Amino acid sequence: xxxxxxxxxxxxxxxxxxxxxxxxxxxxxxxxxxxxxxxxxxxxxxxxxxxxxxxxxxxxxxxxxxxxxxxxxxxxxxxxxxxxxxxxxxxxxxxxxxxxxxxxxxxxxxxxxxxxxxxxxxxxxxxxxxxxxxxxxxxxxxxxxxxxxxxxxxxxxxxxx
Amino acid sequence: xxxxxxxxxxxxxxxxxxxxxxxxxxxxxxxxxxxxxxxxxxxxxxxxxxxxxxxxxxxxxxxxxxxxxxxxxxxxxxxxxxxxxxxxxxxxxxxxxxxxxxxxxxxxxxxxxxxxxxxxxxxxxxxxxxxxxxxxxxxxxxxxxxxxxxxxxxxxxxxxxxxxxxxxxxxxxxxxxxxxxxxxxxxxxxxxxxxxxxxxxxxxxxxxxxxxxxxxxxxxxxxxxxxxxxxxxxxxxxxxxxxxxxxxxxxxxxxxxxxxxxxxxxxxxxxxxxxxxxxxxxxxxxxxxxxxxxxxxxxxxxxxxxxxxxxxxxxxxxxxxxxxxxxxxxxxxxxxxxxxxxxxxxxxxxxxxxxxxxxxxxxxxxxxxxxxxxxxxxxxxxxxxxxxxxxxxxxxxxxxxxxxxxxxxxxxxxxxxxxxxxxxxxxxxxxxxxxxxxxxxxxxxxxxxxxxxxxxxxxxxxxxxxxxxxxxxxxxxxxxxxxxxxxxxxxxxxxxxxxxxxxxxxxxxxxxxxxxxxxxxxxxxxxxxxxxxxxxxxxxxxxxxxxxxxxxxxxxxxxxxxxxxxxxxxxxxxxxxxxxxxxxxxxxxxxxxxxxxxxxxxxxxxxxxxxxxxxxxxxxxxxxxxxxxxxxxxxxxxxxxxxxxxxxxxxxxxxxxxxxxxxxxxxxxxxxxxxxxxxxxxxxxxxxxxxxxxxxxxxxxxxxxxxxxxxxxxxxxxxxxxxxxxxxxxxxxxxxxxxxxxxxxxxxxxxxxxxxxxxxxxxxxxxxxxxxxxxxxxxxxx
Numbered sequence: 001x002x003x004x005x006x007x008x009x010x011x012x013x014x015x016x017x018x019x020x021x022x023x024x025x026x027x028x029x030x031x032x033x034x035x036x037x038x039x040x041x042x043x044x045x046x047x048x049x050x051x052x053x054x055x056x057x058x059x060x061x062x063x064x065x066x067x068x069x070x071x072x073x074x075x076x077x078x079x080x081x082x083x084x085x086x087x088x089x090x091x092x093x094x095x096x097x098x099x100x101x102x103x104x105x106x107x108x109x110x111x112x113x114x115x116x117x118x119x120x121x122x123x124x125x126x127x128x129x130x131x132x133x134x135x136x137x138x139x140x141x142x143x144x145x146x147x148x149x150x151x152x153x154x155x156x157x158x159x160x161x
Numbered sequence: 162x163x164x165x166x167x168x169x170x171x172x173x174x175x176x177x178x179x180x181x182x183x184x185x186x187x188x189x190x191x192x193x194x195x196x197x198x199x200x201x202x203x204x205x206x207x208x209x210x211x212x213x214x215x216x217x218x219x220x221x222x223x224x225x226x227x228x229x230x231x232x233x234x235x236x237x238x239x240x241x242x243x244x245x246x247x248x249x250x251x252x253x254x255x256x257x258x259x260x261x262x263x264x265x266x267x268x269x270x271x272x273x274x275x276x277x278x279x280x281x282x283x284x285x286x287x288x289x290x291x292x293x294x295x296x297x298x299x300x301x302x303x304x305x306x307x308x309x310x311x312x313x314x315x316x317x318x319x320x321x322x323x324x325x326x327x328x329x330x331x332x333x334x335x336x337x338x339x340x341x342x343x344x345x346x347x348x349x350x351x352x353x354x355x356x357x358x359x360x361x362x363x364x365x366x367x368x369x370x371x372x373x374x375x376x377x378x379x380x381x382x383x384x385x386x387x388x389x390x391x392x393x394x395x396x397x398x399x400x401x402x403x404x405x406x407x408x409x410x411x412x413x414x415x416x417x418x419x420x421x422x423x424x425x426x427x428x429x430x431x432x433x434x435x436x437x438x439x440x441x442x443x444x445x446x447x448x449x450x451x452x453x454x455x456x457x458x459x460x461x462x463x464x465x466x467x468x469x470x471x472x473x474x475x476x477x478x479x480x481x482x483x484x485x486x487x488x489x490x491x492x493x494x495x496x497x498x499x500x501x502x503x504x505x506x507x508x509x510x511x512x513x514x515x516x517x518x519x520x521x522x523x524x525x526x527x528x529x530x531x532x533x534x535x536x537x538x539x540x541x542x543x544x545x546x547x548x549x550x551x552x553x554x555x556x557x558x559x560x561x562x563x564x565x566x567x568x569x570x571x572x573x574x575x576x577x578x579x580x581x582x583x584x585x586x587x588x589x590x591x592x593x594x595x596x597x598x599x600x601x602x603x604x605x606x607x608x609x610x611x612x613x614x615x616x617x618x619x620x621x622x623x624x625x626x627x628x629x630x631x632x633x634x635x636x637x638x639x640x641x642x643x644x645x646x647x648x649x650x651x652x653x654x655x656x657x658x659x660x661x662x663x664x665x666x667x668x669x670x671x672x673x674x675x676x677x678x679x680x681x682x683x684x685x686x687x688x689x690x691x692x693x694x695x696x697x698x699x700x701x702x703x704x705x706x707x708x709x710x711x712x713x714x715x716x717x718x719x720x721x722x723x724x725x726x727x728x729x730x731x732x733x734x735x736x737x738x739x740x741x742x743x744x745x746x747x748x749x750x751x752x753x754x755x756x757x758x759x760x761x762x763x764x765x766x767x768x769x770x771x772x773x774x775x776x777x778x779x780x781x782x783x784x785x786x787x788x789x790x791x792x793x794x795x796x797x798x799x800x801x802x803x804x805x806x807x808x809x810x811x812x813x814x815x816x817x818x819x820x821x822x823x824x825x826x827x828x829x830x831x832x833x834x835x836x837x838x839x840x841x842x843x844x845x846x847x848x849x850x851x852x853x854x855x856x857x858x859x860x861x862x863x864x865x866x867x868x869x870x871x872x873x874x875x876x877x878x879x880x881x882x883x884x885x886x887x888x889x890x891x892x893x894x895x896x897x898x899x900x901x902x903x904x905x906x907x908x909x910x911x912x913x914x915x916x917x918x919x920x921x922x923x924x925x926x927x928x929x930x931x932x933x934x935x936x937x938x939x940x941x942x943x
Binding site for chain 2: 063064065066067069070081082083093094095118119
């Protein structure tokens with residue numbers, strides 16, 4: 001009797017295996033998938049590498065108010081402010097961030113900076129591949145963090161849809 | 162006045178009759194918010210934030226204009242008052258742009274604070290805000306009209322405090338606008354008081370706007386390096402690529418002897434420290450005549466070697482030393498000590514701008530006759546002889562104006578020019594430019610036909626003053642000061658003050674940067690005391706003054722000239738040929754005219770980058786704190802010690818360091834230590850502060866306190882930030898008949914509000930303001 005019982009147990013177990021074989025694949029195809037995240041999938045509110053946003057005219061939203069730096073518990077944001085001139089306009093207010101560095105050696109991805117931002121300039125993106133053998137490469141400059149410039153109004157329109 | 166008793170929020174309080182209700186409440190800790198009320202200025206009652214309910218009065222009353230009366234019952238903390246404040250803030254904010262993230266005042270804005278504390282979360286107004294472009298009124302003042310809340314503080318401080326009246330109000334009612342009285346630009350002294358006093362960010366300063374935020378800076382209260390008044394300026398500093406950079410100067414915490422006052426120099430002329438022309442490497446002249454950078458070790462070795470050879474081969478008298486009027490007392494003291502005890506020379510001098518020696522001699526043995534600058538704000542009568550305080554001593558002028566406004570003080574003037582202070586004077590006379598000495602004797606009773614009836618009337622008025630403060634400029638020197646002092650001392654109660662030009666002109670004199678006087682104006686030949694301290698190398702022969710040193714150099718009698726922070730070549734017009742056979746060492750921030758003639762140039766820090774003490778021209782001793790920092794430079798104190806050390810001198814004999822407790826408690830960290838180091842203050846008060854290195858100015862201050870006559874001040878008060886009046890009462894000065902005809906050697910610098918000796922050349926903002934003012938006055942003349 002014991003043989004029957006053992007076979008029944010094996011059959012029960014294998015039924016799960018064979019049942020799953022024919023189900024659709026549920027695994028993320030990282031790092032071989034398509035797109036900038038190479039198949040990695042995120043929840044909408046995942047807090048990854050920051051993105052400095054631009055407004056609808058392509059100007060930087062950041063006005064260098066230093067509130068993110070003040071809110072930051074790990075003190076990883078360094079800003080230097082400068083004034084916009086009529087010839088060279090970077091942001092929509094009087095002031096812009098000449099230097100905006102985030103030190104990802106120190107950032108703890110708490111999201112306080114995003115909460116503090118009065119102009120919604122700093123947001124968390126989904127970038128997560130932040131490991132390096134060289135810590136200096138983890139200090140990201142404004143150029144590394146800025147959202148890409150919208151090429152033309154037409155493209156901007158399509159991307160917002 | 163008699164006290165009255167009233168009830169505020171159920172609490173019984175007592176205040177002198179006539180006190181404003183707002184002040185009486187604040188004294189006992191009941192806060193009443195207000196924008197337009199400002200202590201010391203006239204009352205406005207424009208902002209309506211201070212509304213309170215007073216029993217038996219039909220409407221809410223403004224606490225800033227209501228005087229307390231007996232039995233008054235006041236409510237400041239009821240729902241009705243909360244509602245009133247909320248409504249007032251809503252109206253103030255109706256057209257106030259909510260651009261706090263970019264506004265310079267954000268973080269230290271009174272409107273922000275009040276909205277957080279008393280305001281509503283939202284607004285009922287849906288209308289679009291009325292935007293206006295920002296205006297530039299002068300090289301330093303910008304105006305952002307929509308941010309203005311019409312408290313009129315700027316207008317009042319300009320009219321009443323500064324007596325300039327450059328600002329006014331255009332239009333009426335809700336259309337009111339603050340505007341310059343002279344069309345679109347400010348016709349004023351560019352003091353920036355309007356910016357400082359503005360409760361919001363409507364008036365902003367060019368040097369600071371859009372640079373950083375208040376909480377990003379470290380704020381260090383130190384002493385302004387420009388004129389002789391010694392105002393405290395709180396410098397906002399932040400990290401930069403090569404040290405700590407100064408971004409702002411103000412005195413909003415009113416912690417110094419200047420209260421809230423600062424002039425254009427204290428507020429904006431710190432930018433010389435950030436000047437790109439600053440030297441950051443020691444330079445040594447090569448055989449081909451060009452300067453080449455060398456290491457500090459090499460530079461100091463070369464200098465020490467030359468100094469030692471000159472002293473040993475040609476004697477101490479072949480070395481000349483020139484000190485600075487902008488260095489600390491510690492540096493001045495140590496310089497003369499090194500010169501006398503290590504170099505064995507009395508050829509030591511500085512840029513004298515007035516004759517402190519004559520005043521000290523005239524008041525020898527008399528206690529408490531030297532006035533503090535605070536006395537100018539409280540004395541019932543002041544006689545200003547010579548000088549133009551508005552231009553040369555702005556804080557003195559401010560104190561005098563305030564004194565007239567608040568206490569109806571009587572100001573008497575005698576001057577050869579028309580000066581602005583005449584507007585406040587009770588009586589003012591004009592005397593010839595060369596008639597000051599004669600006028601001093603005329604006051605003493607000597608008749609002189611040059612002076613007419615008005616002068617006689619002035620003399621009689623002065624004679625009838627029960628208590629008088631006499632302030633005189635550098636027009637009076639030598640025996641003229643004796644005559645004036647004799648007249649002053651014949652009156653019942655007189656104090657004196659002598660006006661020198663630079664921040665530590667008085668300190669340099671007190672510390673004995675004279676060829677014939679030791680610290681505390683002790684004559685060089687006096688036995689014991691300092692002579693015993695300084696050792697056997699000290700010469701008894703009086704040395705050469707600045708001019709004589711250059712003459713000696715031209716005669717090939719000076720082997721070495723050591724110039725610490727001064728520019729005698731520009732002042733005296735020295736040509737390179739005169740110094741052909743002299744080894745010249747210059748310690749300075751910039752390639753000055755003197756540095757260009759030097760063989761070795763050592764780049765140094767300025768007063769904002771070091772610690773120590775300075776003494777203003779009135780004798781108020783104050784603490785200097787290290788605020789900024791610059792990579793590549795060294796303080797003069799450090800260089801003097803290192804040169805003496807490399808020469809083989811015993812550093813312990815020069816600087817009494819390494820005594821007491823041995824541990825770094827943080828005193829040496831300067832700006833990094835942030836707020837007042839209370840532990841350090843306690844240690845200092847008990848004389849336990851560690852003086853670990855010979856570069857510690859505290860160690861030199863110990864010796865100054867121990868040895869220099871007059872410098873017996875309260876160390877704890879000084880370290881806590883209070884000014885200490887040092888009465889160089891001449892206790893060290895003996896009967897000095899030789900001084901009677903002593904040449905004073907003074908060269909007043911005749912600086913205006915917008916110049917500051919050699920240093921002024923390197924302040925871009927100051928030069929910009931000066932050009933702007935010159936252009937304005939040219940337009941006015943047309």
